[in-house]
Amino acid sequence: DIQMTQSPSSLSASVGDRVTITCRASQSIGTYLNWYHQKPGKAPKLLIYAVSSLQSGVPSRFSGSGSGTDFTLTISSLQPEDFVVYYCQQSYSTPPTFGQGTKLDIK
Amino acid sequence: EVQLEESGGGLVQPGRSLRVSCAASGFTFNDYAMHWVRQAPGKGLEWVSRISWNSGLILYADSVKGRFTISRDNAKNSLYLQMNSLRPEDTAFYYCTKDRSAAGLYYFDSWGQGTLVTVSS
Numbered sequence: 356d357i358q359m360t361q362s363p364s365s366l367s368a369s370v371g372d373r374v375t376i377t378c379r380a381s382q383s384i385g386t387y388l389n390w391y392h393q394k395p396g397k398a399p400k401l402l403i404y405a406v407s408s409l410q411s412g413v414p415s416r417f418s419g420s421g422s423g424t425d426f427t428l429t430i431s432s433l434q435p436e437d438f439v440v441y442y443c444q445q446s447y448s449t450p451p452t453f454g455q456g457t458k459l460d461i462k
Numbered sequence: 463e464v465q466l467e468e469s470g471g472g473l474v475q476p477g478r479s480l481r482v483s484c485a486a487s488g489f490t491f492n493d494y495a496m497h498w499v500r501q502a503p504g505k506g507l508e509w510v511s512r513i514s515w516n517s518g519l520i521l522y523a524d525s526v527k528g529r530f531t532i533s534r535d536n537a538k539n540s541l542y543l544q545m546n547s548l549r550p551e552d553t554a555f556y557y558c559t560k561d562r563s564a565a566g567l568y569y570f571d572s573w574g575q576g577t578l579v580t581v582s583s
Contacts, residue, residue: 389569391507398557398573399507410571442507446568450523453507 357381357445361454367462372433376457378426378443387447388426390419393440393456403428404446433459464488464572466558471577474548482577484541484558492516492536495566498543500554501576510556511543515564526552548581555579 358381368374378388386406391399401410403419406426416431430437438461443454470482484496498510511532512521520532531544541558555576562569 387568391570398576399570400573401569401571404562404569404571444507444568444570449512449521449568451509451568453509455506 356450357384357448357452359443359445359452359454361441361443361457363457364455365458365460367460368433369462370433370435374430374433374459376428376441376443376459378421378428378454380424380426380445380447383423384445384447386422387445388419388421389444389446390417390428391442391444392437393442394436395439399442402441435461464560466560466572466574468556468558468574468577471556471579473580473582475583476549476581478548479544479546480548480579481542481544482556482579483543484574486539486541486558486560489560489572491534491539493564495519495561495564496534496541497559497561497566497568497570498532498541499557499559499570499573500552501557502551502554503578505554508554509568512561512566512568513541514566519565521566545579548579550581553579553581 360379390403393399407419441457465487467485497512513532529547533542557576558574559570560572
C-alpha cells in the first residue's frame with residue numbers, strides 16, 4: 356500500500372495568514388492526489404482533486420500543487436471556518452490511502 | 463443537491479453481523495461508482511470497499527476482505543455494506559461516498575453524514 360505522510364500534524368495560525376500543508380507519498384503517484392477537510396462532528400469534504408483542480412463551490416483561497424511524491428495545499432488567507440482538519444489522499448492505486456491529517460487551529 | 467444518508471449502525475457484539483445502508487438522492491445513482499470509507503472515533507480515514515456503477519467491479523480493503531460484502535440496488539438508489547464476523551477494531555463511523563466516475567477513480571466528491579458501528583461485548 357502507498358503510505359501518505361502529512362506535515363505538520365498540527366499547525367497554529369491566525370486569521371489572514373497564508374499556510375501550507377505538505378503531503379508526501381511513499382512512491383510516485385503522478386497527479387493522483389486529492390485534499391479534503393473535515394469539520395468537527397462532520398463528514399470530510401473534497402476540496403481539491405488531481406493536485407490542483409478545485410471542487411465546485413470551494414473558495415479560490417485554496418490551491419494545490421506538486422507531482423510525483425511531494426504535494427502541497429496552500430490556503431492564501433485563512434478564514435475562521437478554515438480551522439479544521441485536512442487530509443490528503445492518493446487515488447493512484449488500490450487501496451486508496453489517506454494521510455494522517457493536519458489539524459489547523461487558531462493561534 | 464447530492465444527498466447520501468446512511469442508516470443501520472449500532473452496538474453489536476464481536477463475531478456478530480450488521481448491515482448498514484445508504485440512501486442516495488439528487489443525482490443519477492447508476493451513473494457512479496460508490497464507496498464505503500470508515501473512521502474510528504478520533505482517528506484517520508480508511509477506505510473500506512468500492513463498487514462500480516453496474517456492480518461489475520468490487521474491491522475491498524485487506525482488513526475487511528472475506529468478512530464484508532458491498533452491494534447496490536440501482537432501482538432503489540441504495541448502497542449496502544454487509545458486515546460479518548465483526549471485530550472491536552471495526553468500530554468506526556461508516557461513510558457512504560460517491561465517486562466522480564462510473565468505474566471508480568477514488569475521488570470521493572460527496573459524503574453522507576456517517577453511521578456509527580460499535581463492536582463491543
